[in-house]
Amino acid sequence: MINGFHMSKKKILVIDDEVNFSNLLKINLEDIGEYEVKAIYKGSEGYEAAREFCPDMIIIDVVLKDADGRDVLSLIKSDSQFQHVSVIILSAVPLKQILEKHPVLLGNTLILSKPITLAMLVEHIHQQLKKSENG
Amino acid sequence: MQKNIIHVMVVEDDRDEAELIGTLLTTAKIPEVSAEAFRVSYQTTLRGAMAEIAKEYVDVILLDLNLPDSGGLDTLIKLRGEAPSIPIVVLTGAYDRKLAIDVLHRGAQDYLIKGKSDHQLLLRSVRYSVERKRAEEELKRIQTQLIQAEKMKSVGRLAAGAAHEVKNPLAIIMMGIDYLTRKFEGPDEKTKMIMQQMKDAVLRADYVVKGLLNFSSLKDLDMKVTNLDEVLKESIALVRHAMEKRQIGIVTDFDPHLPMVKIDRSRIQQVFVNLLTNAEESMPDGCQLTVKTYAKKVESGSSVGYRTEDHFVPGQLSVVAEISNTGPAIPEEILENIFDPFFTTKRERGGTGLGLSVAKSIVDQHKGLIRIYNREEGGVCAAVFLQPVD
Ligand SMILES: Nc1ncnc2c1ncn2[C@@H]1O[C@H](COP(=O)(O)OP(=O)(O)OP(=O)(O)O)[C@@H](O)[C@H]1O
Ligand SMILES: [Mg+2]
Numbered sequence: 242m243i244n245g246f247h248m249s250k251k252k253i254l255v256i257d258d259e260v261n262f263s264n265l266l267k268i269n270l271e272d273i274g275e276y277e278v279k280a281i282y283k284g285s286e287g288y289e290a291a292r293e294f295c296p297d298m299i300i301i302d303v304v305l306k307d308a309d310g311r312d313v314l315s316l317i318k319s320d321s322q323f324q325h326v327s328v329i330i331l332s333a334v335p336l337k338q339i340l341e342k343h344p345v346l347l348g349n350t351l352i353l354s355k356p357i358t359l360a361m362l363v364e365h366i367h368q369q370l371k372k373s374e375n376g
Numbered sequence: 377m378q379k380n381i382i383h384v385m386v387v388e389d390d391r392d393e394a395e396l397i398g399t400l401l402t403t404a405k406i407p408e409v410s411a412e413a414f415r416v417s418y419q420t421t422l423r424g425a426m427a428e429i430a431k432e433y434v435d436v437i438l439l440d441l442n443l444p445d446s447g448g449l450d451t452l453i454k455l456r457g458e459a460p461s462i463p464i465v466v467l468t469g470a471y472d473r474k475l476a477i478d479v480l481h482r483g484a485q486d487y488l489i490k491g492k493s494d495h496q497l498l499l500r501s502v503r504y505s506v507e508r509k510r511a512e513e514e515l516k517r518i519q520t521q522l523i524q525a526e527k528m529k530s531v532g533r534l535a536a537g538a539a540h541e542v543k544n545p546l547a548i549i550m551m552g553i554d555y556l557t558r559k560f561e562g563p564d565e566k567t568k569m570i571m572q573q574m575k576d577a578v579l580r581a582d583y584v585v586k587g588l589l590n591f592s593s594l595k596d597l598d599m600k601v602t603n604l605d606e607v608l609k610e611s612i613a614l615v616r617h618a619m620e621k622r623q624i625g626i627v628t629d630f631d632p633h634l635p636m637v638k639i640d641r642s643r644i645q646q647v648f649v650n651l652l653t654n655a656e657e658s659m660p661d662g663c664q665l666t667v668k669t670y671a672k673k674v675e676s677g678s679s680v681g682y683r684t685e686d687h688f689v690p691g692q693l694s695v696v697a698e699i700s701n702t703g704p705a706i707p708e709e710i711l712e713n714i715f716d717p718f719f720t721t722k723r724e725r726g727g728t729g730l731g732l733s734v735a736k737s738i739v740d741q742h743k744g745l746i747r748i749y750n751r752e753e754g755g756v757c758a759a760v761f762l763q764p765v766d
Binding site: 259261262265266268269272304333334354355356357358359360 | 539540542543544546547548549550551552554555558575578579582
């Protein structure tokens with residue numbers, strides 16, 4: 242873990258029912274070369290996917306057609322294996338709304354708003370991952 | 377209780393007639409009107425009458441239609457055009473049924489026949505017309521308020537839905553642009569430029585949605601006792617650069633003894649930035665911006681605390697911030713629309729028309745008042761009246 246060049250790729254699980262968005266995000270992040278990305282489109286498959294993929298980070302939208310993203314997150318995090326996984330909530334709904342209903346979501350969870358540029362998102366991913374490594 | 381003084385302006389070129397009316401009014405000792413006293417002023421021409429109402433607050437006008445500089449219905453129409461909110465009672469020589477109907481249609485509150493009017497008739501007419509006009513104005517105000525509230529509500533509803541349904545596609549476009557930008561990297565400056573323009577367009581659309589969301593999240597204000605001058609200074613700092621680049625001079629005139637206000641600082645700053653930005657955008661190079669603060673007692677006759685206006689009562693103190701600019705005036709015909717959501721004359725320059733409607737809802741939430749008017753000396757003044765801390 243001393244030299245970044247020898248680090249294995251970080252794994253990111255994307256959970257978003259906007260299929261095109263998830264796919265594009267996967268392509269964009271993987272093109273950078275530092276990340277391995279799995280994209281799924283159903284909240285209900287989130288936990289299973291996490292167990293299988295063992296992500297270092299989860300990027301999730303909270304408004305999913307088949308589930309509330311926050312419940313999906315709670316379920317994943319209730320597994321001790323993922324208790325400290327980094328999370329980015331990337332959503333199109335007003336951020337305030339999320340915070341009001343779920344104020345405990347802070348901690349190692351970052352909330353960002355769509356639309357976002359790739360550069361900006363990558364910057365945040367970087368910082369989140371660094372934080373969880375140090376802490 | 378304070379005696380209510382009614383200012384009556386008698387517009388009549390026949391001096392004897394005018395004096396008679398004045399005497400009837402000022403010597404009135406009738407029990408039913410004892411709560412009121414009359415102050416009478418006299419004008420003999422239409423021009424004189426117009427000059428007086430521009431300067432002074434007048435409660436009711438007694439108007440002879442035939443004056444040296446204007447005659448007939450025209451006199452009424454012109455005067456009403458100038459002062460639509462002041463009740464007018466028309467004085468005429470002899471009874472003329474057609475004329476009576478005409479003047480009432482043209483917005484006069486009542487109609488009196490000269491010489492025939494005794495004490496009681498005159499007083500009742502004056503008093504009723506003031507009352508009726510008040511009731512009319514109140515109704516009009518409530519109607520506009522309702523309409524505005526309705527507009528706000530629908531904007532709020534729209535915003536919540538728009539947020540999700542617009543921001544998701546925008547996010548996809550943004551990711552797509554980032555992908556394409558990488559694919560085209562290097563060879564072609566023009567392609568790069570187009571990609572950047574597309575990105576800017578997405579951000580602009582996002583900015584509009586965010587502006588809309590401002591409406592729905594206005595409920596929770598973070599109220600703190602604050603010095604308004606400080607907030608103004610911060611706001612000016614944000615726009616100073618843009619102004620200096622265009623040789624726009626900024627003059628400030630802060631009242632060092634300004635009473636404190638209890639406000640949500642960042643929200644009020646947003647109001648000022650919106651007003652400053654509007655001023656900046658309207659001014660040709662080399663114009664001047666003036667920012668001024670002062671405390672002012674709300675008078676019964678001033679446009680603030682103007683009878684039916686809520687939030688302020690006559691006699692109370694208000695804290696005023698004025699942002700005025702030289703340059704072009706706002707065309708009369710759009711003045712009543714500028715606070716509407718999406719009303720803009722700058723569409724092609726990227727204006728969204730949300731600046732003033734957001735500013736107004738914020739000031740409303742503070743139980744304050746916002747006024748925008750054309751200045752006599754040219755240019756525009758935007759004034760924000762806030763409640764002092766008690
Ligand atoms: N100081 C001013 N001088 C001249 N016209 C003004 C001034 N302030 C506002 N206006 C007029 O009022 C309109 C509405 O203003 P508003 O701030 O709501 O929207 P906008 O400035 O057009 O767009 P934006 O949403 O970017 O603020 C403007 O388009 C302009 O025509
Ligand atoms: Mg504006």
